[in-house]
Amino acid sequence: MSRWQRRRRHALMGLGLLAGGLALGLGGCLGEMPVPMAGLDRQLEQAGNSQAPALSQDWLALIGGRGGRDQVLLIDLRSRLPVPLPGLNRTDAQPLSVAVDGSGERLALVRQLEGRTELVLYRRALMSVEPIAMQPAGVPRRVSLRADGRELAVEVSRGGLWQVDLIQLP
Amino acid sequence: MLLLGLICSGCGSGSWGRRSASPIGLGSSNRQDPSLSGNGRLLASVVERGGRDTVVLQEQPSGRLVPMRHLQRHQPHRSPSLSWNGRYLAVLVQQGSRRLAVIEDRATGALQRLPLPGDMEPERLSLSPDGRQLAIEVLRGGRSRVQLFDLSGRLEPDLPAGLAARGGGVPESPP
Numbered sequence: 595m596s597r598w599q600r601r602r603r604h605a606l607m608g609l610g611l612l613a614g615g616l617a618l619g620l621g622g623c624l625g626e627m628p629v630p631m632a633g634l635d636r637q638l639e640q641a642g643n644s645q646a647p648a649l650s651q652d653w654l655a656l657i658g659g660r661g662g663r664d665q666v667l668l669i670d671l672r673s674r675l676p677v678p679l680p681g682l683n684r685t686d687a688q689p690l691s692v693a694v695d696g697s698g699e700r701l702a703l704v705r706q707l708e709g710r711t712e713l714v715l716y717r718r719a720l721m722s723v724e725p726i727a728m729q730p731a732g733v734p735r736r737v738s739l740r741a742d743g744r745e746l747a748v749e750v751s752r753g754g755l756w757q758v759d760l761i762q763l764p
Numbered sequence: 765m766l767l768l769g770l771i772c773s774g775c776g777s778g779s780w781g782r783r784s785a786s787p788i789g790l791g792s793s794n795r796q797d798p799s800l801s802g803n804g805r806l807l808a809s810v811v812e813r814g815g816r817d818t819v820v821l822q823e824q825p826s827g828r829l830v831p832m833r834h835l836q837r838h839q840p841h842r843s844p845s846l847s848w849n850g851r852y853l854a855v856l857v858q859q860g861s862r863r864l865a866v867i868e869d870r871a872t873g874a875l876q877r878l879p880l881p882g883d884m885e886p887e888r889l890s891l892s893p894d895g896r897q898l899a900i901e902v903l904r905g906g907r908s909r910v911q912l913f914d915l916s917g918r919l920e921p922d923l924p925a926g927l928a929a930r931g932g933g934v935p936e937s938p939p
Contacts, residue, residue, distance in 0.1 A: 625866075625877025628898065628913035635911055644910040647899035649892040650802075654899060656910050671897075696802065696893065729782060736797060740804040741848065741893050741924075747785070747798035747807060758798040758809050760824070762781030 637674055641667055648693045650741055655694040655701060666692050666703060668718075681721045691736045695743030700763075702726075702737045702746045713737060713748055715763060726761060785809060786827020802848030802893035802924065806830065808855075810841055819844045819855050834868050834875040847922035848893040856886055865889055865900060867919070876918060884911075895919040 634654075638644050641658035644667075648655045654669045665683040669676050677698070683689075684707065691704040701716040713726045713734040728734060732750035739746045743763065750757050785795060785807060796817075797810040807824050810817050817840035821830040830850075835841065838857035845854045854867045865878040865886050880886060880902060887908065888901040896916045901908055 625879050626918075627880065628865075628878045628915060629917070631897070631912040631914050638910050638912070643908050645901045645908045646888060647890045647901055647910045649890045649897055649899050651893060654910075654912070656899070658910075726780070738799045740800045741802035742804075745800065745804050747800050747809075749796050749798055756794045756796045758785040758795045758807070760783050760785060760807070764780065 634669070634671070634674055637669065637676075641676075646689075646691055648739075650694045650698075650739070651696040653694045653696075653698040655692045657689045657692060664689055666701065668694060668698060668701065670698065677718075679716070679718065681723055682716045693737050693739035693746065695739050696741035697743070700739065700743035702739045702748075704734045704737050704748070711735075715746075728759070732757070732759075783825070786822060786825075797843055799844045799846050800824075801846040801850035803850075806846055806850035808844035808846050808853055810844065817841055819853070821850070821853065830870075832868055832870070833873045834866070838864075843888045845889055845891040847891055847895040848924050849922050851922040852891060852895045852919060854889055854891040854898060856889060865898070867891070867895075867898075867915075869919070878913070894921045894923055896921060 642660035644656050644658040646657045652671045654671055656667055657664050658667045659665060663685065666679060666689050667676050668679055682701070682703070686707065688706040689703060690706060690711070693702045694700070699718050703714050703716060705712060705714065711733050713728065715724045715726055716722070728750055730752065732752040734748050734750050736749040737746055745763060746761050748759050748761065750759050785798065793812070795809050795811050799808045805824055807822050808819055810819050819835050819841040821832060822828060823830060832853065835853070835855065838859055840858055842856045846852070851871050852867050852869055854865060856863050857866055863886050867876040867878065869876070878898070884902040884904050886900050886902055890899045896914070896919070898913045898915055899910055900913065901910050
């Protein structure tokens with residue numbers, strides 16, 4: 595191998611190393627895009643506008659809506675299908691935030707109804723909606739539920755301050 | 765069963781155990797965006813620190829602050845979400861002009877960045893308790909929609925039977 599060939603080879607190797615280093619550096623800075631779950635995305639597309647997702651084990655709760663009417667949806671991630679929530683969605687209510695427990699049995703929901711904002715606990719097996727009063731009085735906004743559904747954390751506005759309440763559930 | 769549900773719906777909720785999240789010190793009056801870990805032992809929330817919305821992590825019920833390695837910058841933070849044992853904390857951060865979803869692995873100290881296509885602006889997120897999936901509400905073309913992402917190739921599962929993750933460094937005490 596001539597001197598010129600060796601120099602050319604070394605230059606190419608240097609360029610290769612530089613390009614590799616740049617790629618690794620950029621990858622480290624920007625990160626890789628996450629992989630979308632295509633089947634579920636199609637299901638969600640059909641729900642129209644969707645927001646406020648809450649994942650728990652095999653369940654995805656969210657607020658979806660078409661034609662200006664929002665409602666709570668609960669999707670079983672195993673079947674990729676929504677399950678019925680009888681008694682929860684009302685035409686005169688605007689859901690704001692939702693959370694679901696790991697079994698898909700309990701949902702905590704903040705909604706506006708009849709001019710006020712309320713936090714409710716929905717039990718799917720019982721089809722029951724139980725209001726949870728804010729004490730001291732306050733306006734709830736975002737809610738999070740422990741995986742066993744026995745405790746929730748809720749953001750509450752009181753006297754111009756945002757606070758977080760933790761509430762044990764029976 | 766329906767009757768039982770109706771009876772329960774009439775019960776008051778005043779006797780349920782309640783408490784406010786433990787304070788984290790002066791200068792942090794507003795607290796928003798609560799997220800409980802799957803096992804309920806950790807609470808993430810967003811508080812104002814030095815005028816910037818910053819995610820904090822606290823043990824429950826003691827309120828002891830748990831340090832995080834990467835989430836001291838890139839405010840405002842919003843929409844934190846914890847895995848089962850709190851090993852993973854997903855949150856939206858600000859990086860330059862873009863909002864970016866990141867996940868801090870408290871067991872290894874690693875930070876995963878999850879950039880989205882340029883026309884998608886993340887608004888809210890939720891991490892599945894096992895850390896295998898991430899749901900992100902994105903704004904695209906003026907429309908909000910939830911997209912699901914598979915993280916099973918990037919994160920080890922954080923399962924209920926697993927040992928609770930330990931944070932790096934010495935835990936901070938509330939002042």
